[in-house]
Every structure is written in C-alpha cells, then in structure tokens.
Amino acid sequence: MIKKTQIIGFNTSAEGTETFYSFNPATGVNNEYVFAKATTEEVNLAAEKAAAAFQLYYKKSGAEKAAFLECIAEEINNTGVHLITVCSSETGLPQARIESERGRTVNQLKMFAALLREGSWVDARIETAIPDRAPLPKPDIRYMQIALGPVAVFGASNFPLAFSVAGGDTASALAAGCPVIVKAHSAHPATSSIIGMAIQTAAIKTNMPDGVFSLLFGDGPTTGIQLVKHPHIKAVGFTGSYKGGKALYDAAVSRPKPIPVYAEMGSSNPVFILPQAMKERAAAIAAGYAGSVTLGVGQFCTNPGILFYNENEDAFKNLLQQEFEKTNGGVMLAPAIYQSYSKAVEQQLHVNGVAQLATGSAAKDSESNYATPILFETSSVTFESNPELSEEIFGPASIAVTTRGKEEMISIAKKLSGHLTATVHGTETELAEYKELLHILEQKVGRVVINGFPTGVEVCSAMVHGGPFPATTDSKSTSVGTAAINRFTRPVCYQNMPDVLLPAELKNENTLGIWRLINGEKTNKDLN
Numbered sequence: 001m002i003k004k005t006q007i008i009g010f011n012t013s014a015e016g017t018e019t020f021y022s023f024n025p026a027t028g029v030n031n032e033y034v035f036a037k038a039t040t041e042e043v044n045l046a047a048e049k050a051a052a053a054f055q056l057y058y059k060k061s062g063a064e065k066a067a068f069l070e071c072i073a074e075e076i077n078n079t080g081v082h083l084i085t086v087c088s089s090e091t092g093l094p095q096a097r098i099e100s101e102r103g104r105t106v107n108q109l110k111m112f113a114a115l116l117r118e119g120s121w122v123d124a125r126i127e128t129a130i131p132d133r134a135p136l137p138k139p140d141i142r143y144m145q146i147a148l149g150p151v152a153v154f155g156a157s158n159f160p161l162a163f164s165v166a167g168g169d170t171a172s173a174l175a176a177g178c179p180v181i182v183k184a185h186s187a188h189p190a191t192s193s194i195i196g197m198a199i200q201t202a203a204i205k206t207n208m209p210d211g212v213f214s215l216l217f218g219d220g221p222t223t224g225i226q227l228v229k230h231p232h233i234k235a236v237g238f239t240g241s242y243k244g245g246k247a248l249y250d251a252a253v254s255r256p257k258p259i260p261v262y263a264e265m266g267s268s269n270p271v272f273i274l275p276q277a278m279k280e281r282a283a284a285i286a287a288g289y290a291g292s293v294t295l296g297v298g299q300f301c302t303n304p305g306i307l308f309y310n311e312n313e314d315a316f317k318n319l320l321q322q323e324f325e326k327t328n329g330g331v332m333l334a335p336a337i338y339q340s341y342s343k344a345v346e347q348q349l350h351v352n353g354v355a356q357l358a359t360g361s362a363a364k365d366s367e368s369n370y371a372t373p374i375l376f377e378t379s380s381v382t383f384e385s386n387p388e389l390s391e392e393i394f395g396p397a398s399i400a401v402t403t404r405g406k407e408e409m410i411s412i413a414k415k416l417s418g419h420l421t422a423t424v425h426g427t428e429t430e431l432a433e434y435k436e437l438l439h440i441l442e443q444k445v446g447r448v449v450i451n452g453f454p455t456g457v458e459v460c461s462a463m464v465h466g467g468p469f470p471a472t473t474d475s476k477s478t479s480v481g482t483a484a485i486n487r488f489t490r491p492v493c494y495q496n497m498p499d500v501l502l503p504a505e506l507k508n509e510n511t512l513g514i515w516r517l518i519n520g521e522k523t524n525k526d527l528n
Contacts, residue, residue, distance in 0.1 A: 010204060010211075018037045038218040050150035057208065065174065074202070086194060098160075107459065122146075123517075124144045124505045125143040144506055150232050151179070151234065153169040153183070154237065158333060164195070168459075178488045179211060182196070196213075229255055237487070238264065240264075242265040267301070267419035267467065270413075274424065280427065293396055293398045294328070295456075303398075307401065322358075329362065332395065340394065344393040347388075351382070353386070356377075375399070377400045422447075422448055423448075446471070494506065510524060
C-alpha cells in the first residue's frame with residue numbers, strides 16, 4: 001500500500017481519516033495506491049493559499065508565466081513510463097492512447113506559453129485624451145483583460161491527462177494569471193497525483209508563489225461543493241456529466257457572490273446525411289460513422305450519438321449494420337461509467353418503436369466493465385415523440401433515425417437542444433440547397449463539421465469546444481484552444497492613469513511589442 005496526500009501549494013497534507021483506493025477497471029481489483037479524502041480544513045487552506053498567491057501571480061509578466069507552463073510540460077515529460085503504466089492501470093486505456101494524450105497535454109501547455117510570450121491576447125485598447133473637445137473634454141482611457149482570481153478545476157474521467165490536472169482548464173487558467181485548485185477525479189487519482197507533483201515541482205523551480213497550484217482528493221458532493229462555495233474561488237472549470245456540472249453551477253450561482261461556471265457536460269452530437277452524399281459515398285460514411293461512435297469505447301464528449309438520413313435507404317442501412325458488427329468494445333473507465341452505460345442501453349431497448357440494428361464484439365468471460373457497441377434504429381415519428389432518445393449515452397452506442405425528406409430533417413434540427421457539435425455530409429451543391437439546415441445548426445452547436453466526423457478535437461487557436469445549454473453552462477466560451485483563456489479574465493480600464501503606473505501592456509512605449517488598438521487603429525508601434 002502506497003499512501004498519497006493532498007498537494008497544497010508547496011506542501012502536502014493527509015489529515016483525513018476517510019480513504020479510498022485507486023482501482024483497475026480492467027481487472028476489477030484495487031491498485032496499491034490509497035488516498036485520504038480532503039478535510040474541510042485542507043480545502044480552506046488550499047483556498048487561502050490560492051488567494052494569497054493570486055496577489056503575486058497575476059502581476060507576473062507573460063514571459064514568467066510562460067516559463068512556468070513550459071516547465072510544467074517538461075516535468076510531465078520527465079514522468080516517463082511510470083505515468084503511462086499507472087494511468088493505464090487506472091483507466092483501462094491502452095498505453096499508446098495515453099502516450100498520445102500526454103503529447104496533447106504537453107503541447108497545449110506550450111501553446112498557451114507561446115500565447116503569453118507574444119502577449120497580444122490581453123486585447124489592449126487605448127483611447128487618448130482630447131482635453132479641448134467641446135462640449136466636454138475626452139479623458140485618456142486604456143483597457144485590457146486581467147485575471148479573475150483563484151479557479152477550481154474538476155478533472156474529467158475520459159481524458160485523464162488532457163482534461164484533468166494539467167489539462168486545458170488548468171493551462172488556460174494559469175495562463176490567464178489565476179491560481180488553480182484541482183479536485184482530482186476519483187477514477188484516476190494516482191495519475192492525478194503524479195501530474196500534481198510535476199506542477200508543484202515546476203512552480204518551485206520557476207519561483208511561482210506558494211499556493212499557485214493545489215490538488216485535492218475527495219467526493220464531488222462534499223469536497224467539490226465546498227470548493228465551489230468557498231469565497232476565495234472566483235470561477236470553475238468542469239468537464240463531465242450533466243448532473244455533476246449542473247450541481248456545481250447551481251452551487252456557484254447560489255453563493256452570496258455568484259461566480260461563473262464553465263461546465264462542459266457532453267452531448268449526442270447529431271450527424272445528418274444528405275441524399276447525394278449518400279449515393280456517392282455511402283460505404284465510406286457508414287464505416288466512418290461506426291468508427292467514430294466506437295472510438296475510445298465511445299468515451300468522448302464528441303462521440304456522435306444520433307444519425308439522421310432519409311428513409312428507404314436499405315442499402316445504407318445494411319452497410320451501417322455490417323460496419324457496426326465489425327467494431328470492438330472495450331473496458332470502460334470506471335465501474336460507475338459502465339453501469340450507467342448498461343442502464344441507458346437497457347432503457348433505450350424498452351422504448352416502443354426502437355430496435356437493435358447491430359452490435360459489436362461482446363466481452364470475454366474474464367473481462368470486467370466491458371462495453372459492447374450497439375446501434376439502435378427508429379423512425380423520425382418515434383424519435384420526436386420520445387425526447388429521451390436525443391439524450392447522450394456515454395459509451396459506444398448510437399441511434400440511426402430515418403426521416404421523410406428535407407423538410408422533416410430541418411424540422412427535427414429546429415427542435416434540437418444545445419450540442420457540442422453537429423455534422424453534415426453533403427456535396428457542395430446540396431450543402432447550398434440545405435443552407436437553412438446549416439443556419440439552424442450553427443445556432444445549436446459550438447462546432448459545425450462538414451463531411452467528416454466529430455470525434456477528436458484539434459487543439460488550436462480556432463477551435464471551439466463548447467455550445468449552447470445543456471452542452472455547456474456558458475455558450476460564449478470554449479474549453480479547447482487559446483480562446484479558452486478568456487473564461488478566466490475580466491476587462492478593466494484605467495482612466496487618466498499616469499503612464500508610470502500603467503501595466504506594461506498599456507504604457508505609451510510598447511516595450512512588449514504587442515498589437516494594440518490605439519484610437520481605432522490596430523498597431524504594434526509606440527504611442528507618441
């Protein structure tokens with residue numbers, strides 16, 4: 001047995017008497033790591049340290065914060081094969097997948113470091129004074145984005161590295177200038193501990209303030225809610241279920257001083273196939289769809305859960321069935337996730353008018369928490385009369401819905417709730433003919449995919465990983481890409497502030513060389 005502790009700033013702590021083990025979902029037995037759940041006092045200490053650290057950290061230069069993020073990336077790489085082995089034992093994910101995810105985690109830290117070094121992300125704006133303007137003089141006004149304050153981040157189950165302790169929420173919050181307290185996900189606590197120690201080491205090496213990062217272990221309804229309600233916490237980042245995200249949101253907005261919650265809560269990511277595309281590449285679409293639904297045992301928030309296509313396409317239906325029967329299931333991330341998947345599949349099968357079209361490989365007798373892929377089928381009439389069919393099933397399941405032509409497809413799209421993505425397969429000509437569908441979908445989702453599949457999110461400056469409620473609690477933001485930094489900042493302006501007291505980003509001399517909006521003109525020159 002190896003005991004693990006809370007990471008609270010530059011210290012560790014294990015005051016709690018309630019403990020839990022790391023668990024191997026593939027073997028169904030505990031790993032050797034045991035964790036004490038955080039006490040109320042430990043949560044308070046982490047928040048107090050974060051609040052004190054904020055006063056120093058948000059004033060750090062972009063170059064200093066960039067060096068911190070780059071050092072985190074280096075320390076994560078230094079974890080070597082140990083991280084990969086531990087993570088695989090806690091998640092059931094193959095080691096190649098974890099290696100790839102570590103690369104993504106490191107690269108997104110470096111992406112934010114590059115953003116900070118360039119510096120223009122602060123959106124500096126300067127309007128110079130006109131003292132003799134009539135009838136009233138115009139003051140000197142200068143604007144930029146600054147950090148909100150300490151942020152609580154909740155690790156996601158399905159990305160133990162890229163959306164967890166050092167994932168996108170943590171990287172973007174630290175880049176913004178906000179200290180971070182992470183509540184580790186209980187499905188991969190040992191992985192979280194390894195990454196947490198890497199961040200702590202990087203903070204010490206780069207002379208960051210004590211409390212700029214903490215990692216706590218505990219339950220969402222206790223440790224998590226206490227963290228969200230703590231007055232020192234100024235924002236929340238979350239990736240997970242609707243139930244968990246909504247609970248955190250409700251707790252945050254009920255505070256005496258409400259705070260923003262950026263909760264990404266998943267979706268069923270509808271896919272529409274237009275007639276001409278069906279004729280030209282039905283086989284490729286069927287194969288691509290089956291692969292997208294079952295990739296990573298269906299445990300992606302962009303997993304496509306609904307497929308719409310015109311009825312009387314029996315050849316395509318047969319292709320879908322054949323492709324799904326070729327798919328493989330796999331071990332899910334945790335027993336609770338597997339149980340939730342099994343329950344949802346069983347409920348779907350009992351809806352009148354829904355049938356099982358195909359299944360993938362089933363589990364061997366020795367395999368635990370093994371999810372079998374399943375494809376349902378139904379008509380548009382059944383789909384529209386049973387709203388629960390549009391809800392996400394987290395796992396390798398999807399439902400194919402036949403429609404009676406263009407107008408019905410558009411009508412269904414109008415009734416969709418918010419999703420992370422929507423996909424349309426069509427030729428260039430028919431995409432133009434179905435532009436009304438595209439206009440509807442851009443109001444329903446954060447990312448519209450054309451002639452592709454949504455599984456997989458490119459980490460880049462142009463990505464939007466978000467969408468209208470209930471996909472997220474704030475459709476104005478993204479949790480992936482450099483724009484994610486804006487979740488943890490707020491604008492402030494300085495009126496008639498002496499140049500010597502202004503932040504470097506707003507001084508007359510542009511020593512940082514950043515792009516600024518000066519009297520309506522975008523420039524990186526000094527203000528004369």
